[in-house]
Amino acid sequence: MARNLFDVADTFAAMSSRDGCTKFLSFPAAMVATGTRGVLIDMVREGLVDVIVTTCGTLDHDIARTRADYYSGSFAMDDTKLRRQGYHRLGNVLVPLKDYGPLIENTMQPLLQRLYDSGARSVSSEALSSEIGRVLGSSDSLLYWARKKKVPVFVPGLTDGAVGSQVWLFAESHRDFKVDLIEDERRLSDITSEAKETGALVLGGGISKHHTIWWNLFRGGLDWACYITTASEFDGSLSGARVEEAVSWGKVKEKAKQASLYAEVTTVLPFIVSYALTVRNRVEK
Numbered sequence: 001m002a003r004n005l006f007d008v009a010d011t012f013a014a015m016s017s018r019d020g021c022t023k024f025l026s027f028p029a030a031m032v033a034t035g036t037r038g039v040l041i042d043m044v045r046e047g048l049v050d051v052i053v054t055t056c057g058t059l060d061h062d063i064a065r066t067r068a069d070y071y072s073g074s075f076a077m078d079d080t081k082l083r084r085q086g087y088h089r090l091g092n093v094l095v096p097l098k099d100y101g102p103l104i105e106n107t108m109q110p111l112l113q114r115l116y117d118s119g120a121r122s123v124s125s126e127a128l129s130s131e132i133g134r135v136l137g138s139s140d141s142l143l144y145w146a147r148k149k150k151v152p153v154f155v156p157g158l159t160d161g162a163v164g165s166q167v168w169l170f171a172e173s174h175r176d177f178k179v180d181l182i183e184d185e186r187r188l189s190d191i192t193s194e195a196k197e198t199g200a201l202v203l204g205g206g207i208s209k210h211h212t213i214w215w216n217l218f219r220g221g222l223d224w225a226c227y228i229t230t231a232s233e234f235d236g237s238l239s240g241a242r243v244e245e246a247v248s249w250g251k252v253k254e255k256a257k258q259a260s261l262y263a264e265v266t267t268v269l270p271f272i273v274s275y276a277l278t279v280r281n282r283v284e285k
Contacts, residue, residue: 009271024051030204037142043273056160063163071094086098105162121177126184129155130143213249
């Protein structure tokens with residue numbers, strides 16, 4: 001396992017320092033509810049990322065955690081009791097009910113109304129993520145840093161979360177307002193087709209993983225690929241699929257620099273990012 005950790009860290013460090021390499025980062029939302037959100041912010045702030053592909057919960061948790069607090073809990077807590085006390089449980093993280101759904105609604109409805117009043121009748125997930133970052137306006141926010149560093153954030157499953165539900169709710173009373181996912185696809189097509197090289201650090205699996213490697217298929221595959229997952233490949237799931245499987249689809253090039261690690265992301269990602277920054281600083285000196 002230690003060797004696999006080094007291989008991923010070393011491959012990511014080399015990819016990150018490569019001139020002309022467009023660096024993708026994909027991850028599901030759960031880690032944004034944890035302290036790992038700070039590591040993701042560091043990655044964006046330090047220029048280790050050019051493109052983010054994630055899920056709607058990332059927008060949800062970034063809003064909630066920028067404007068309120070989550071708390072440490074336990075996997076073994078009584079969920080019925082927590083519900084009655086006004087908490088959601090996400091693994092061992094406690095999310096106050098009042099600081100999730102209601103807070104996100106109070107953030108999103110005025111934001112969407114301002115967009116509509118300015119003449120917008122559609123919004124892509126990239127544009128919406130950027131606008132949320134602008135509204136939050138806090139260095140504690142991942143979306144703030146993505147906007148500041150001009151790192152596009154794509155959410156292919158935008159309606160699968162609280163922010164997406166708020167967009168739906170707004171559209172119920174503004175029937176000419178739409179989500180423009182095709183604009184996101186055009187942007188991803190432009191980014192991948194214009195890149196000299198592409199690399200991806202894929203954290204976990206799901207739609208964010210697949211969308212990242214899928215769009216790289218159209219340019220002949222990723223030149224660099226690092227996977228970190230706890231999922232098994234034996235059930236045939238995408239989340240557990242190794243880099244080698246993506247080679248068979250053309251999503252990763254045959255001669256791509258690649259590394260895989262079976263580990264829990266929140267445990268190992270700080271080491272990987274620290275290693276990449278240390279290597280970069282040594283080169284710069």
